[in-house]
Amino acid sequence: MTGPPTMPHCDQAVLHAPGDCRYCDAHPDWQHLRQLWGIAFTGHPPRVDADRPWLSEVPCPSDARRPGGVNQRWPGNQPS
Numbered sequence: 184m185t186g187p188p189t190m191p192h193c194d195q196a197v198l199h200a201p202g203d204c205r206y207c208d209a210h211p212d213w214q215h216l217r218q219l220w221g222i223a224f225t226g227h228p229p230r231v232d233a234d235r236p237w238l239s240e241v242p243c244p245s246d247a248r249r250p251g252g253v254n255q256r257w258p259g260n261q262p263s
């Protein structure tokens with residue numbers, strides 16, 4: 184019996200961009216959803232498109248809660 188899916192990091196809101204982290208790269212479906220939903224990846228500033236605001240992104244929830252990279256200081260959330 185398998186359990187529920189587990190997030191790649193301790194903080195469930197941490198999700199690194201494709202190519203940044205082998206743990207997050209194991210979940211390309213989650214990375215794709217984050218892009219579709221317009222949410223920036225952890226450690227990346229949100230994309231802002233003044234001419235086409237519907238293409239802009241909101242900040243990563245983990246980065247917003249702990250700005251300045253604090254959310255990635257402990258090993259369980261660092262990209263690898």
